Amino acid sequence: MTNHVSRRSFLKSAAGTTALVLSISSTPSVLATDTDNSGNVTPCLRFTEDGQIFVCVPIPDMGQGMITTAAQIIAEELDLDPNQTSIEMMAFQGHADAEGRASEGPMPQGAGGSLSTMMVWGPLRHTAAYARDLFLHAAAIRWSVPLNHLETRNGAVYNKNTKVSLPYKYLVSDTRRADYTVLRGNTTPKAAKDRTLIGRDQRNVHALAIATGQPIFGIDSDIPDMKHAVIRRCPHLNGSLVSYDRDALLALPGVKHVIEIARRPDDLSRPRILPAGLAIIADSFWQAKKAADMAEIEWDGSRAAGESSAALKARMAEHLETGEVADSKEGGDLAKAMAEADKVIEATYYHPHWAHACMEPHNCIADVKADSAEIWTSHQSITESINAAAAATDLPISKITSNVMRCGTGLGRKYAPDFVMEACILSKAIGAPVKVTWTREDEMEQDHVNPSAMYRMRAAVDAKGRLTGWHVRTAADGWIRNAAMEPPMGLVDNYRGEWGYIENNVRRGPWRGPQHNTAAWVIQGFLNEVAIAAGKDPLDFLLDLYSRKDFQKLDTWPFPLLEYERFRKILKAVAKDARYGRRMPDGWGQGIAIYHTFSGTCAHVVEIEMIGDTDYRVHKVTSAIDCGLAVNPLGVRAQVEGGINDGLSAAKYGNFRFEDGVPVTNNFDSYQMMRIGEAPPEINVRIMDFGDEDPRGTGEVALPPLIPALTNAIFAASGKRVRTLPISENL
Amino acid sequence: MTTVTFKINGKAASFSGDGDMPLLWHLREDAGLKGTKFGCGIGQCGACTVHINGEAARSCSVPMAALDGTSITTIEGLADGERLHAVQEAWIKEDVAQCGYCQAGQIMAAAAFLKDNPNPTDDDIDSGIDNLCRCGSYYRIRKAIKLAAQNLAGA
Numbered sequence: 001m002t003n004h005v006s007r008r009s010f011l012k013s014a015a016g017t018t019a020l021v022l023s024i025s026s027t028p029s030v031l032a033t034d035t036d037n038s039g040n041v042t043p044c045l046r047f048t049e050d051g052q053i054f055v056c057v058p059i060p061d062m063g064q065g066m067i068t069t070a071a072q073i074i075a076e077e078l079d080l081d082p083n084q085t086s087i088e089m090m091a092f093q094g095h096a097d098a099e100g101r102a103s104e105g106p107m108p109q110g111a112g113g114s115l116s117t118m119m120v121w122g123p124l125r126h127t128a129a130y131a132r133d134l135f136l137h138a139a140a141i142r143w144s145v146p147l148n149h150l151e152t153r154n155g156a157v158y159n160k161n162t163k164v165s166l167p168y169k170y171l172v173s174d175t176r177r178a179d180y181t182v183l184r185g186n187t188t189p190k191a192a193k194d195r196t197l198i199g200r201d202q203r204n205v206h207a208l209a210i211a212t213g214q215p216i217f218g219i220d221s222d223i224p225d226m227k228h229a230v231i232r233r234c235p236h237l238n239g240s241l242v243s244y245d246r247d248a249l250l251a252l253p254g255v256k257h258v259i260e261i262a263r264r265p266d267d268l269s270r271p272r273i274l275p276a277g278l279a280i281i282a283d284s285f286w287q288a289k290k291a292a293d294m295a296e297i298e299w300d301g302s303r304a305a306g307e308s309s310a311a312l313k314a315r316m317a318e319h320l321e322t323g324e325v326a327d328s329k330e331g332g333d334l335a336k337a338m339a340e341a342d343k344v345i346e347a348t349y350y351h352p353h354w355a356h357a358c359m360e361p362h363n364c365i366a367d368v369k370a371d372s373a374e375i376w377t378s379h380q381s382i383t384e385s386i387n388a389a390a391a392a393t394d395l396p397i398s399k400i401t402s403n404v405m406r407c408g409t410g411l412g413r414k415y416a417p418d419f420v421m422e423a424c425i426l427s428k429a430i431g432a433p434v435k436v437t438w439t440r441e442d443e444m445e446q447d448h449v450n451p452s453a454m455y456r457m458r459a460a461v462d463a464k465g466r467l468t469g470w471h472v473r474t475a476a477d478g479w480i481r482n483a484a485m486e487p488p489m490g491l492v493d494n495y496r497g498e499w500g501y502i503e504n505n506v507r508r509g510p511w512r513g514p515q516h517n518t519a520a521w522v523i524q525g526f527l528n529e530v531a532i533a534a535g536k537d538p539l540d541f542l543l544d545l546y547s548r549k550d551f552q553k554l555d556t557w558p559f560p561l562l563e564y565e566r567f568r569k570i571l572k573a574v575a576k577d578a579r580y581g582r583r584m585p586d587g588w589g590q591g592i593a594i595y596h597t598f599s600g601t602c603a604h605v606v607e608i609e610m611i612g613d614t615d616y617r618v619h620k621v622t623s624a625i626d627c628g629l630a631v632n633p634l635g636v637r638a639q640v641e642g643g644i645n646d647g648l649s650a651a652k653y654g655n656f657r658f659e660d661g662v663p664v665t666n667n668f669d670s671y672q673m674m675r676i677g678e679a680p681p682e683i684n685v686r687i688m689d690f691g692d693e694d695p696r697g698t699g700e701v702a703l704p705p706l707i708p709a710l711t712n713a714i715f716a717a718s719g720k721r722v723r724t725l726p727i728s729e730n731l
Numbered sequence: 732m733t734t735v736t737f738k739i740n741g742k743a744a745s746f747s748g749d750g751d752m753p754l755l756w757h758l759r760e761d762a763g764l765k766g767t768k769f770g771c772g773i774g775q776c777g778a779c780t781v782h783i784n785g786e787a788a789r790s791c792s793v794p795m796a797a798l799d800g801t802s803i804t805t806i807e808g809l810a811d812g813e814r815l816h817a818v819q820e821a822w823i824k825e826d827v828a829q830c831g832y833c834q835a836g837q838i839m840a841a842a843a844f845l846k847d848n849p850n851p852t853d854d855d856i857d858s859g860i861d862n863l864c865r866c867g868s869y870y871r872i873r874k875a876i877k878l879a880a881q882n883l884a885g886a
């Protein structure tokens with residue numbers, strides 16, 4: 001990343017007032033000159049003389065709290081109330097790479113990898129600190145006082161001697177005179193001890209807009225003269241359009257156009273980027289939907305014919321026996337460890353596909369003209385939304401404007417290009433703006449599901465009940481290697497991890513906590529079995545394991561350095577908070593598990609009560625998370641609570657099924673999800689304080705360890721070991 | 732062609748058109764009230780919850796033809812002018828929303844629920860509210876419902 005410091009420019013409004021505009025800075029260093037008169041400054045902050053302060057948020061908010069965190073960070077440096085800022089999304093500020101694709105500028109503009117807060121943390125603080133210093137210097141010049149007589153308070157510069165304060169808005173014009181060279185080297189964000197907002201609970205700055213139904217989501221956008229498209233997409237996992245009756249469709253009320261969308265790529269042997277489809281374009285969504293429902297379309301689904309969830313599961317079982325190993329990892333002498341073991345424990349685990357079920361169905365408005373295009377959408381990545389529009393229109397990225405709105409969840413699926421491409425293709429075809437709205441059925445049938453896998457687990461323990469050997473063999477239909485590549489490998493000397501890949505026509509993709517969301521279950525669930533078989537308490541067994549080393553650098557993405565002293569402290573904290581190990585009534589049980597996801601680590605104790613033999617109620621979850629510096633503890637707790645409930649839902653019900661090459665789970669009747677009636681009424685979250693100066697990941701960290709903590713609790717309560725998900729069908 | 736007259740958020744309104752069209756799309760596209768959300772279209776998720784004659788209803792599953800003479804309240808009409816409804820206030824106070832997409836429906840469902848259950852137990856909530864929240868904000872929804880109940884009782 002090249003050094004990118006903040007630049008300022010000044011905009012004149014029609015009323016003759018000035019606005020100070022600052023671009024984002026990703027480093028505290030300075031340029032020789034910071035004033036840009038070209039008018040090309042992409043705003044990060046905008047101050048107007050009528051007192052408005054606009055925060056342009058660089059990364060979309062899909063529920064992870066990015067907008068609130070951005071406002072909070074900016075407000076801290078400028079001594080403002082976060083609710084006094086106005087929120088906008090930052091325009092794309094990257095550039096075209098050698099192939100003409102949009103690539104990230106001073107910082108990434110997509111949400112993923114639980115990185116959002118980590119990414120904006122430095123740049124937003126530096127940018128806001130620079131703004132603050134411009135105001136301070138402008139006031140110093142106006143009042144002819146030394147800088148050190150001044151400070152900022154409540155959105156104003158305050159003179160400590162005269163006790164006079166001047167709100168920023170009166171200094172907007174004066175910041176032209178502020179001399180950046182005077183500030184050189186002095187612009188530093190506040191020290192931790194001086195902070196009044198960061199590290200404290202900050203409510204969602206969109207809370208009022210949400211509670212009153214303001215149109216802030218992508219699906220709420222409208223532009224003049226737009227048409228509505230509903231698309232019938234190939235219902236087969238892989239296939240193409242054969243025939244349909246165009247005239248019959250055009251005769252239906254409100255229908256204006258019927259347009260074929262070709263599968264991309266057209267080579268059916270490659271994973272679909274865009275499904276084959278037939279778009280019905282009408283004056284209203286309902287007319288388009290009604291016509292689409294009536295369309296009689298013949299598809300060629302032969303390529304995926306005969307594929308089913310059950311057959312794929314059988315292939316996985318077979319692959320575990322005889323299949324090829326695509327990647328492996330080995331250490332020590334596993335055969336010897338197994339031969340010398342006091343006990344060898346074996347088990348087979350399996351999880352099906354999970355659908356994303358993004359709460360806001362995918363949508364995009366595109367207005368494609370001959371030499372430019374503009375889109376309005378809920379997308380996880382501003383950058384990738386532009387690439388999607390460019391791919392569909394063949395326009396250079398410099399001619400594309402993307403307006404990314406608040407996303408009604410993203411969960412990994414809203415990173416994909418398909419819904420943006422569809423809108424662009426259709427708008428280009430009819431020469432008018434088009435809004436594409438997916439139905440729930442579209443969203444599930446065309447999902448990029450969490451991969452499915454089966455695992456053969458084997459462990460050796462010695463006479464003292466210590467783990468001495470570890471063997472994982474995986475047959476997966478995705479690049480989910482973590483279960484076969486991560487600790488306890490390295491904590492035990494003798495290990496082997498094998499990953500086998502099974503191709504099929506289901507489209508797989510990232511789902512909240514990719515890889516970890518299931519690896520954590522397999523590893524922490526099996527460790528629990530091994531502990532119990534070895535006659536150990538599961539907590540003691542984990543503490544022994546994580547006492548064997550202090551650090552371990554992983555070779556799986558994003559290559560974290562695990563700090564096991566933290567693991568031990570997290571486990572002890574959560575055990576204490578949950579009173580883990582206390583006597584429980586008959587039919588009740590506690591389960592414990594810990595996992596690292598991206599750069600964060602989380603542990604849970606789940607308490608359940610069996611309801612008969614095949615159901616259970618989760619009464620309480622106690623959690624401890626290490627997310628580095630918690631910028632917004634209230635938001636961190638929300639992410640942990642959400643991760644818990646998402647994990648409970650996926651574990652109990654998540655099961656995307658297909659038969660004869662066609663998805664058969666396609667709405668909330670056939671794809672069940674947990675509601676409040678099964679959600680734990682008590683959740684206690686402890687945010688670990690290890691004195692970190694920077695935040696780590698949060699959004700995806702709580703979900704992975706929740707599932708093994710749950711299945712371990714079910715075992716404690718009932719003696720039944722869940723090794724096949726979903727639980728609702730396997731208890 | 733169906734013609735019906737009704738009230739939306741206290742104002743007289745009428746509709747002439749396809750009587751099969753669900754109320755949801757009339758609200759979002761004709762009336763410009765985008766607060767009511769589309770989530771499933773089959774009455775399963777509750778994102779589209781509004782009040783019809785004071786009772787919670789899933790607007791994706793109510794055809795326009797059934798609305799003659801009714802009075803409809805949407806999330807935009809829940810507050811009394813500038814004064815937020817107790818449920819909206821509780822939602823803000825408890826910081827319930829994550830992505831926020833489901834929350835208009837949750838708030839409308841909770842507001843109707845509290846009329847019949849002014850002092851709800853956990854069991855009442857478990858059986859009386861079944862709106863989906865994909866962000867899993869259930870823990871705070873439960874707290875906010877209880878807070879709203881308290882505030883309504885004290886009002």
Ligand code: FES
Nearest residue numbers: 770771772777791
């Ligand atoms: S959209 Fe009406 S219940 Fe889901």
Ligand code: FES
Nearest residue numbers: 830831864865866
């Ligand atoms: S807050 Fe996101 S779906 Fe409920």
